Amino acid sequence: xxxxxxxxxxxxxxxxxxxxxxxVNLNDVAVDVSGGTLGGGVNMEIPAGSVIAAKDNLYLARSxxxxxxxxxxxxxxxxxxxxxxxxxHISPSEDIHLFDNxxxxxxxxxxxxxxxxxFVAGETAHxxxxxxxxxxxxxxxxxxxxxxxxxxxxGDLGLAPPVRLxxxxxxxxxxxxxxTALLPAAMTGKTVWIQAVxxxxxxxxxxxxxxxx
Numbered sequence: 001x002x003x004x005x006x007x008x009x010x011x012x013x014x015x016x017x018x019x020x021x022x023x024v025n026l027n028d029v030a031v032d033v034s035g036g037t038l039g040g041g042v043n044m045e046i047p048a049g050s051v052i053a054a055k056d057n058l059y060l061a062r063s064x065x066x067x068x069x070x071x072x073x074x075x076x077x078x079x080x081x082x083x084x085x086x087x088x089h090i091s092p093s094e095d096i097h098l099f100d101n102x103x104x105x106x107x108x109x110x111x112x113x114x115x116x117x118x119f120v121a122g123e124t125a126h127x128x129x130x131x132x133x134x135x136x137x138x139x140x141x142x143x144x145x146x147x148x149x150x151x152x153x154x155g156d157l158g159l160a161p162p163v164r165l166x167x168x169x170x171x172x173x174x175x176x177x178x179x180t181a182l183l184p185a186a187m188t189g190k191t192v193w194i195q196a197v198x199x200x201x202x203x204x205x206x207x208x209x210x211x212x213x
Contacts (some may be wrong), residue, residue: 053080129178
């Protein structure tokens, strides 16, 4: 996984050009993040050749030059991997999102998110869960009847009954996990509505509608 680490929206120097977003590679292998994009309060396409070593970090800076001139850590004298320059400035009230080079959401500072991809009949579908409770259980539920309302002990799901359980997994230390399942060929041409439920915080994700080719 690539996670969002430290986000400095208010540099102590008062120079907003020193702000940055830290990407953390939690994997035991290097990860190429080329072509990924930073969105939300700021915008940036990560250039080709951007590889984060195993268990290492990448700093996306508003201004690489100003980042290297910082007088407090992280700063230029620390032999850090720094790439600039992104557009805009970070606002404390705005969420930051990281997308991969296919446009799939891989990390966010927002609430619980279900991010489905490759929902193709006869193939293995994937659904990333982001911003769950670290090391807590998250359930993935779905409906073939559309969006609607189904009561639970913690509030109403945004799904019309009947609601089915696709699975339940324990999130990792960042609150993420990847759910996979083989979609039967009989699902061709159908639409599925998906929602994640954090079993620790009882938070619901937004409902995602997916049409299956």
